[in-house]
Amino acid sequence: MATRTDAPTRREQILKEAARLFAERGFHGVGVDEIGAAVGISGPGLYRHFAGKDAMLAELLVGISEQLLRGAKRRLAEADGSSAADVLDSLIEGHIDFALDDRPLITLHDRELDRLRDSDRKLVRQLQRQYVELWVGVVREVYPTLTEPTARSAVHSVFGLLNSTPHLGRPGALPGRGVTAVLLHRMARGAFGAAGE
Amino acid sequence: MATRTDAPTRREQILKEAARLFAERGFHGVGVDEIGAAVGISGPGLYRHFAGKDAMLAELLVGISEQLLRGAKRRLAEADGSSAADVLDSLIEGHIDFALDDRPLITLHDRELDRLRDSDRKLVRQLQRQYVELWVGVVREVYPTLTEPTARSAVHSVFGLLNSTPHLGRPGALPGRGVTAVLLHRMARGAFGAAGE
DNA sequence: CCTTCAGGTTAACGACCGCTAACCTCCCTG
DNA sequence: CAGGGAGGTTAGCGGTCGTTAACCTGAAGG
Numbered sequence: 001m002a003t004r005t006d007a008p009t010r011r012e013q014i015l016k017e018a019a020r021l022f023a024e025r026g027f028h029g030v031g032v033d034e035i036g037a038a039v040g041i042s043g044p045g046l047y048r049h050f051a052g053k054d055a056m057l058a059e060l061l062v063g064i065s066e067q068l069l070r071g072a073k074r075r076l077a078e079a080d081g082s083s084a085a086d087v088l089d090s091l092i093e094g095h096i097d098f099a100l101d102d103r104p105l106i107t108l109h110d111r112e113l114d115r116l117r118d119s120d121r122k123l124v125r126q127l128q129r130q131y132v133e134l135w136v137g138v139v140r141e142v143y144p145t146l147t148e149p150t151a152r153s154a155v156h157s158v159f160g161l162l163n164s165t166p167h168l169g170r171p172g173a174l175p176g177r178g179v180t181a182v183l184l185h186r187m188a189r190g191a192f193g194a195a196g197e
Numbered sequence: 198m199a200t201r202t203d204a205p206t207r208r209e210q211i212l213k214e215a216a217r218l219f220a221e222r223g224f225h226g227v228g229v230d231e232i233g234a235a236v237g238i239s240g241p242g243l244y245r246h247f248a249g250k251d252a253m254l255a256e257l258l259v260g261i262s263e264q265l266l267r268g269a270k271r272r273l274a275e276a277d278g279s280s281a282a283d284v285l286d287s288l289i290e291g292h293i294d295f296a297l298d299d300r301p302l303i304t305l306h307d308r309e310l311d312r313l314r315d316s317d318r319k320l321v322r323q324l325q326r327q328y329v330e331l332w333v334g335v336v337r338e339v340y341p342t343l344t345e346p347t348a349r350s351a352v353h354s355v356f357g358l359l360n361s362t363p364h365l366g367r368p369g370a371l372p373g374r375g376v377t378a379v380l381l382h383r384m385a386r387g388a389f390g391a392a393g394e
Numbered sequence: 395c396c397t398t399c400a401g402g403t404t405a406a407c408g409a410c411c412g413c414t415a416a417c418c419t420c421c422c423t424g
Numbered sequence: 425c426a427g428g429g430a431g432g433t434t435a436g437c438g439g440t441c442g443t444t445a446a447c448c449t450g451a452a453g454g
Contacts, residue, residue: 025311028225031411048431111308114222149372150380157361157384164357168350175346183347187354187388194387195380228441245401
């Protein structure tokens with residue numbers, strides 16, 4: 001995978017700032033003029049890059065869901081010979097990386113879904129469900145006593161735990177990224193373990 | 198404590214419906230006309246009961262924060278002779294009850310705080326912080342190896358876990374309220390346990 | 395029986411917001 | 425060196441939203 005070193009395109013700048021603003025004040029709470037100002041152009045200039053405000057949100061949410069699912073599938077495929085427990089650790093690690101590195105997106109992901117057009121919302125929900133079911137399968141392999149509904153509830157709850165990073169204080173105030181990642185990982189495993197007896 | 202049997206006042210009806218709507222579509226996504234319609238009166242009629250839309254949100258958020266803190270203090274006082282572990286279980290139980298019974302409020306609680314007037318926001322934040330610090334104290338008593346910042350992170354994460362109930366499917370789809378409460382409780386204890394080694 | 399007032403109603407105002415129209419200005423390319 | 429498209433600009437339209445104003449009504453109280 002070629003790591004990007006080139007400058008971000010204007011579209012990417014806009015998406016990044018829009019994500020931050022949407023997460024801070026909600027989709028309806030942010031005006032197009034503000035998004036424009038955040039990237040140094042003025043309101044209507046955005047329409048050279050996006051069909052509308054809705055399109056920005058849609059692209060953000062679809063992108064997040066795809067990225068999460070793609071990463072999980074890759075981890076599942078890569079760790080083919082490993083134990084189920086190792087795969088679960090890999091999934092947790094991937095989700096934590098995402099939660100710590102893209103906090104605004106994590107916030108949007110479960111907050112602004114209802115603002116999407118029907119077709120986009122369906123797509124996002126489908127991707128999210130696939131992601132959840134992938135976790136459920138691995139979790140049930142590690143803890144075979146769990147019924148499927150219980151495992152699904154447990155997975156959602158652990159997502160709540162991992163996605164709590166936006167509430168852990170401003171970016172710099174954490175005990176350090178690595179320390180936080182380890183703590184979250186241990187707590188997630190502990191939570192699953194307690195769910196599975 | 199006298200259990201209420203009398204009919205809810207109009208103010209209470211309004212607050213309840215406003216909470217539901219705000220949680221569903223966000224503060225800015227709901228119009229006063231909709232809130233009015235939800236209680237059978239029309240938009241401007243609300244102004245006989247509240248100074249404005251902001252005032253409804255403020256009353257909701259302050260009310261939630263006060264209720265959570267009051268409940269926690271009561272539990273701490275009641276279980277005076279008990280072990281720290283029992284107190285922690287009581288706190289977890291109280292938070293779960295709240296999360297399961299007032300799902301819209303839980304959603305609002307950490308989502309719409311920034312829409313408040315400065316003074317209200319300060320008040321809510323102060324109440325929230327007191328609630329967190331109360332938990333941190335108990336958690337550190339149960340797990341003395343935890344540093345204060347780590348314990349605080351752990352508490353926030355467990356809140357994320359417990360507050361995930363809105364994502365667990367529509368009200369009836371859960372495996373049953375009691376079962377869910379027990380599962381959440383075990384996972385919360387498991388997460389704290391893993392954090393404290 | 396008249397008054398008062400709580401709790402509604404509809405009409406309308408002013409602000410804001412998403413979006414379009416019309417226009418401008420580089421820079422690349424044949 | 426034309427010219428054309430990419431990527432901006434400002435002005436302004438249409439709709440929505442929170443709020444206020446003015447008015448109505450039914451029930452309680454002296």
